[in-house]
Amino acid sequence: MNDFxxxxxxxxxxxxxxxxxxxARMGDHSNHFHRNIIRPHTEELLDxxxxxxxxxxxxxxxxxxxxxxxxxxxxxxxxxxxxxxxHAKRRRRAHSNKIxxxxxxxxxxxxxxxxxxxxxxxxxxxxxxxxxxxxIEPLFKAVFELLKxxxxxxxxxxxxxxxxxxxxxxxxxxxxxxxxxxxxxxxYYYHRPLQEILRLAFVNGxxxxxxxxxxxxxxxxxxxxxxxxxxx
Numbered sequence: 001m002n003d004f005x006x007x008x009x010x011x012x013x014x015x016x017x018x019x020x021x022x023x024a025r026m027g028d029h030s031n032h033f034h035r036n037i038i039r040p041h042t043e044e045l046l047d048x049x050x051x052x053x054x055x056x057x058x059x060x061x062x063x064x065x066x067x068x069x070x071x072x073x074x075x076x077x078x079x080x081x082x083x084x085x086x087h088a089k090r091r092r093r094a095h096s097n098k099i100x101x102x103x104x105x106x107x108x109x110x111x112x113x114x115x116x117x118x119x120x121x122x123x124x125x126x127x128x129x130x131x132x133x134x135x136i137e138p139l140f141k142a143v144f145e146l147l148k149x150x151x152x153x154x155x156x157x158x159x160x161x162x163x164x165x166x167x168x169x170x171x172x173x174x175x176x177x178x179x180x181x182x183x184x185x186x187x188y189y190y191h192r193p194l195q196e197i198l199r200l201a202f203v204n205g206x207x208x209x210x211x212x213x214x215x216x217x218x219x220x221x222x223x224x225x226x227x228x229x230x231x232x
Contacts (some may be wrong), residue, residue: 002172004134004190008107011134012080018183019083023061025180028091030063037068038127038156038224041212045154045228048073052122055115055146057106057139057155058129062088062099067127069098076115078104083126107135107167112142120148128224130197131189138202144204147231149174153206158189158227159195159213163223165191172196194225207232 025031030039030215042064048054050072056065059077061084061100068075079085085101092099104111106129125141128134143153146192165175170193176186210228 003171003175004174005107007174007188008105008134012021012105014185014187015079015081015186017085018089018180018187019061019081019087020182022084022180023087023091026061026063028063031180034063034127037214037216038226039064039217041214041226042125042127042154042156043067043071045125045210045212045226046125048123048151053117053119055121055124057124057126058132059101059122062092062101064098064125064127066092066095066165067112069095073098073123075099076102076117076121078106078115080105097121106133107137109142112138113145116146120151121146121178122148122151124151124153126153128156128158128206129161130155130157131191132187134188134190136192136197140200140204144206144231149231151231152210153229154210154226156224156231159222159225160191160193160197162221165189169193176214201229205232206230221225 048071052073052076054073056077059079063076067073082103084105088101165173173191177189206229209230212226213222214224216223
């Protein structure tokens with residue numbers, strides 16, 4: 001057991017405080033890390049096809065939502081920061097017929113199920129967000145229910161084997177950090193070992209059928225893990 005869930009509202013308030021900074025720094029095309037480190041393998045694992053209905057989880061200011069539409073998808077995107085969603089709606093105005101933006105808390109099953117459409121989602125994606133969410137169990141459960149049979153969920157996160165607070169790996173822990181230099185306040189990170197993340201995938205019926213470990217500055221040091229789950 002941990003106390004992650006006690007920090008959800010404080011985490012939300014910090015993202016609200018950082019939203020304007022993130023919007024300014026991400027701009028219309030996102031930053032180098034997302035474009036060049038995260039996006040290529042994420043897109044490879046998602047394999048977007050024309051007409052795919054995609055759930056974009058913790059979408060921030062909607063850069064990847066727009067990218068999905070450019071690749072032929074229809075998108076339902078959400079974030080729990082109202083300011084982030086406000087920025088997303090403004091920046092993606094030209095794609096409002098293809099992207100629905102919602103304020104939704106990924107830690108609440110009842111909120112997540114309100115995103116259900118008249119057909120199941122083909123795919124779901126969460127870019128560098130799993131380590132920012134205090135309780136991921138409701139998310140994994142809801143995504144499984146919202147996906148079509150054989151649908152996929154692709155998520156990326158800081159590689160927990162290599163990005164560790166205080167050198168600990170197996171012990172879940174909360175720590176503070178700065179994802180964009182100069183953001184107004186530090187955000188919360190929620191460290192979990194891979195076995196805990198994958199346990200939640202397996203107990204909800206997912207199998208793993210895609211996995212990349214992606215370096216940033218050091219080619220022998222994977223900064224991020226990108227994982228594809230498939231609804232079994």
